[in-house]
Amino acid sequence: MNRLGKFLQIDRRWIFLAILIAVLAPFIWPMGLPIVITKPVQDLYNAVDAIPPNGEPLFISIDYSPSTVPELDPMALAILRHAFSKDIRVAVLTLDPAGYGLAERALEAVAAEFGKERHKDYVFLGFQPGISAVVLGMGINIRNVFPEDAYGTPLSEVPMMEGIRNYDQIPLLITLSGTAVVEAWVIYAHQPYDAQIGAGVTAVMATDYYPFLDTGQLVGMLGGMRGAAEYETLIDRHDAGVRGMDSQSVIHILIIVLIVVGNIAYFGSRKRAPETAGGDAAA
């Protein structure tokens, strides 16, 4: 077996080790690579920024589970920090049962950071199953779908929800998700009720939702950890998103090198294989 062939037989655990080193090294020696703001992120930031303080609330739907926390949690924290720093009221809900604890944790942590008061500045509506039914129901009356907040307080007794009936009183709703829930918000909230929808999605889902930006069905979008890092840059509060971007860049370079070397090794070893086969046949 030639050298190229041997490369293809490499124990994959060496690649795992190389990836681990590529992730860890930038954490220990940060490089501070520049983060350029893209239009979809800037558009979402502008849409949040345009919400008047102490008025109608920004709705955030935490539609993700622990498996996508590294990408979507930094987005949730950054958006909440942006909103609370501008005294924008926030209502948080989740359409993913596993998102309940994540939503509560993020909301309470950032609210405490900014000294915000529950029911006056923010409310946690909790979880409701039946995605499309919930999204459609909110277009008629939020109280039909969320009669009370996550802790059992009727919405009629929550001061910041006074006068908030349906999407007409919601200036912007941002869904953070790694699934097709984003599409449900577009289909059942934007289309019939003209609700303004923004999205934060995992990188793997981002390509699916770019067409919704061009048509204005989404006002803006954060794609993956990169999107979170851009939003953190915009609010000038660097956290997990920015911290992870150096590792992201180093790993991408490593993967490109591995793809190139792997292809050279594959085609190189394939070129030589017929000669060997021919030799064997002649023998």
Place this chain on the structure above:
Amino acid sequence: MNMTLIGTTLAALLTIAVYSFLYKDNPFYKFAEHLVVGVSAGYYLVIYYYNFIDPTVVSPVFRLRIGGDAILLGGVDWWMALIPGLLGLILYARFFPKIGWVSRWALGIYVGGYSGLGIAPVMQARVLDQIRGGALPVHALHTGQGWTNLLLVVGLLGTLTYFFFSLKHKGVLGGLARIGIVFIMVGFGASFGYTVMSRVSLLIGRMNFLLHDWLRIV
């Protein structure tokens, strides 16, 4: 030692246990895997009951209350909670072969309802608005946007032609279909790149957790 530190340490050890699978299968990985399944099942049950079944079925039907408001026994709200509750319950008739067919009633209402609710807005969002988004002006080629629009329209037509199977792909049709393949490949490449980014983010997230939240060395 406070509870947060205990929880973080436990999570960190479980993270290491899961990643140990990359070296080879072992009992620590198996333990973590089974723990996730068990905890998830219990967690989901509690969340579904207290966030949905109790406030929307149990409370209105038995305690005659919806979100703090009293309702009448036998009133519209009471029936509106009872009927869907019963429909949900009869889904479990599948566990009893003799009356299993009853579950189809609930399933039929569920499928019919969702189809009725979905067809029009899905057509609007996924087809009509996307057609509108694809109908772009391509005459202003003295601007960058004009060239971008042209690229998008050519890509759209090429890709649609590639999936048009009623005529043989030769001549103009074949040329357009070949252009379509190029755009499809670029699309796959972009998706693959984003997928790599997404998967790598998960690893970065766990490393950030271990180094920042647990060990606090970065």
